[in-house]
Amino acid sequence: MGVEEALEFVDNLVFLTKRQHLDKIQRIILRNVWEDEKRTYQDIANSSSYTEAHFKAVGAGLWHLLSDVLKEKVSKSTFKSVVEGFWTTQQTQKVSQIPNSANNSNKPQDLDFNFVGRDRQIAELHSLVSRGAKVILIQGKGGVGKTTLARKYFKTQKFNFVLELWMATEIQNLTPVESVVEEWLRRYFNEEPGRDFGISLERLRRKLREQTSKIGIFIDNLETALDKNGKFLEYRRSYVELLRVLADIDVHSVTLVTSRERLRESTVEVHLYALEGLDDEAWRQFFSSCHINCDCTILNEMCRAYGGNAKAMQILRGAILTDFHGDIHAYWQENCTDLLGERELKDLVTTQFTRLQELDSEAYRLLCRLGWYPYQDILTSVPIEGVLCLLWDVAEEKRRWVIKALQDLSLIEAKKGQYWLHPVIRDEAISRLRLVSEEWELVNRKAPEFCRQRVAAIKNITDALIRSLL
Numbered sequence: 082m083g084v085e086e087a088l089e090f091v092d093n094l095v096f097l098t099k100r101q102h103l104d105k106i107q108r109i110i111l112r113n114v115w116e117d118e119k120r121t122y123q124d125i126a127n128s129s130s131y132t133e134a135h136f137k138a139v140g141a142g143l144w145h146l147l148s149d150v151l152k153e154k155v156s157k158s159t160f161k162s163v164v165e166g167f168w169t170t171q172q173t174q175k176v177s178q179i180p181n182s183a184n185n186s187n188k189p190q191d192l193d194f195n196f197v198g199r200d201r202q203i204a205e206l207h208s209l210v211s212r213g214a215k216v217i218l219i220q221g222k223g224g225v226g227k228t229t230l231a232r233k234y235f236k237t238q239k240f241n242f243v244l245e246l247w248m249a250t251e252i253q254n255l256t257p258v259e260s261v262v263e264e265w266l267r268r269y270f271n272e273e274p275g276r277d278f279g280i281s282l283e284r285l286r287r288k289l290r291e292q293t294s295k296i297g298i299f300i301d302n303l304e305t306a307l308d309k310n311g312k313f314l315e316y317r318r319s320y321v322e323l324l325r326v327l328a329d330i331d332v333h334s335v336t337l338v339t340s341r342e343r344l345r346e347s348t349v350e351v352h353l354y355a356l357e358g359l360d361d362e363a364w365r366q367f368f369s370s371c372h373i374n375c376d377c378t379i380l381n382e383m384c385r386a387y388g389g390n391a392k393a394m395q396i397l398r399g400a401i402l403t404d405f406h407g408d409i410h411a412y413w414q415e416n417c418t419d420l421l422g423e424r425e426l427k428d429l430v431t432t433q434f435t436r437l438q439e440l441d442s443e444a445y446r447l448l449c450r451l452g453w454y455p456y457q458d459i460l461t462s463v464p465i466e467g468v469l470c471l472l473w474d475v476a477e478e479k480r481r482w483v484i485k486a487l488q489d490l491s492l493i494e495a496k497k498g499q500y501w502l503h504p505v506i507r508d509e510a511i512s513r514l515r516l517v518s519e520e521w522e523l524v525n526r527k528a529p530e531f532c533r534q535r536v537a538a539i540k541n542i543t544d545a546l547i548r549s550l551l
Contacts, residue, residue: 083250083302084115085392085425086228087164091147092399098150104403106131106139108425114160196233197370198363199226206234206337206354214352216328216336218303218344221356222491224392224429227339228301230356234337241294244269248302255306258319278319282326289332296334298327303340309440311345311489324349341433343489355491358389371398372407379413386420388503396425420505430509433492443475444486449520451493451502452510453528462499473527 088111092103103111113125122136140157147155147163155163209217219227235243244265249255262281263274270288274281289296306317313320327336328350338344344351359367361377364384368375387393397412400423405412421427438445450471454463465484472480484500487493494501502510515521 083247084112085224085429087115087161088112088425089395090168091164094150095146099146102399102402105400106136107143108399110136110140110143111160112425114157118158118161196229197366198359199230199233202230202354202356203234203237206230207238209352209354210335213330215330215332215334216324216338216350217352217354218338218340219354219356220340220343220491222358222388222390223341223433224390225356225358225388225491226391227356229391231299231301231337231339235297235299238297239295240297240335242269243297243299246298246300248300248305250302250305252305252314255314255317258317258323262323278322282322286326286329286332289326289329289334292333294333298334298336300336300338303338303344304342304436307340307342307344309444309486311343313346321346321349324351341490358387359384359391359394360389364389364394367394368398368409371402373398373401373409374407376410379409382417383413386417386504387426388505390429390505392429393426393505396423396429420508426505430505433490434509434513437490437492441483441486443472443479443483444490446474446520447471447483448487448492448502448506449510449514449517450524450528451500452507452512452514453524454501456501456504456507462494462496462501465498465500467528468500470527470530471524473523 088103088108091111092108096102109129109131110125113120113128122140123133125136126133144155144157144160147160151163151167153163153167206217219231221227246256246261259278259281262278262285266272266274266281266285266288270285272284272288275284306313306320308314324336324346325348326332327334338351343353361381361384364380365375365377368380383397384394387397401407401409401412416422421430434445434448437448447468451468453471454467456462468484469480472483475483484493488495492502492506494503514524
C-alpha cells in the first residue's frame, strides 16, 4: 500500500465518519510518518515552512481523531501498522457481506462515495470478461484512477473474495512470487504449498479451476517489476509463470493488473485496457459533491491542464477547501501558472520522470526536450518530424522506438500523427531541460530548425506565431 493510496484511504474514512477532510498540515504529517515512522516532528519541520511546535500541536489532535475513526489507539509510531491492518481486514471480507453494512453511510466500508465518470469503463471491463478475458492490464498515467477502477469493478460485480498483491514501489522490496503463491494457497484455499514452485503453481491452478464462486485477483502497480522493454526483471521472471496460470482459460477467476507501463511478455495472454483521464462532466460532478461552486470555464481549464487526472482532482479539492475555503476562482487565479505548486502533484509527476531517467536515458532526454515546444500557447501539437529532430544523438533506426517508449508510458500524447505534452508534463519537462545548460543550448539550436522549415512561407496565423519563436 503506497503513501498516496494510504492518504486517500484515511481521508475517505475521516470524511465518512466526521464529514471533514484532512487538511494540508495533517497530510504532511501522515505522508512523512508513512514514509518513515522514525521521522521526528523536527525532521518534518526542516523540510517545510512550519515549526516543530506547530506540527506537534496538529499531530496530537490528529492521532486523537484517527483513534476515534479507526476505533483503535493510533499514535505516530503505530499509524502505518494500524491503517494497514484496517485495510487488510476490509479487503478480506467477502463482497456478499458488504451490502449489509453499505446502507449505513457512517460505516467506513463505503469508500467509493466520490467515484465518478467511470460507468463506461466498468461496462467495457465487464465486456472483456464476458468475452473470455482472464487477465486484464489497466494501463495509464500515475493518478489516473487505475486502482480505484479495479476496486470498483470487483465490488460492483460481486466477487466472493479478492486475492491481492500490492507491488512494492522500490525494486529491492519486491516480494518473491513464490512467497505470494504460498500465502494465497494457505490463506484462501487452506492448501499447503509444494516444495517446488512448479507444484505450488499447479495446486493454485487446480484450486482456481475447482472453484464455483467468483474469485478476483488484483495485482497493483506492476511497473516496479518491469524493465524498460516491458518485461519482468531478470530476478523476478517467475511472475511470468504466475500470470500464465491466471490466464488459463479454465480457471474461475478474473485478474486485474494495474500499471503505468505496458507488459510485453509474449508467452502470457494479457488484454490491455488503456485508461484515459476523466472528462469535464466527471470533474463537475466531483467538485459539486464536495460543495465547491463550479464555474464551467475554470473547471474545463483545470481538467484540460491536468489531463483529467483523478488524483490531481482530489488533491485540488483538498487545497481549494483547506487553503481557499472552497473558492475555486481564487485558487485558480493564484495557481493557474504554477500547475505543480501542490507538493503531492509535484511528487506524482516527478516520480514518473525519475523512473524514466533511471530506466531509459534516451526516452528521458526526448521527454525533456519536447518541453521546448510551446504547446497550447502557440502550437497545439507537432508532427512526427518535430519529434524526430530532437533525437539527433540517437541512431536513426532507433528513433521511432524511443518515441514509442514514451507513448507506452502515457507521457506523450499522440493522435493522427500529431504529438504533444499535457501542460503538467510540459512544465516538469521544461524545468528539467533548463537545469542542464548544454542540453538547453542544443535544443535551442535543433528545435528551431524544424520550425524554420515549417514556416519557410507564412501561410496562417499559427505559422506567424511560430516564426516569432525563432
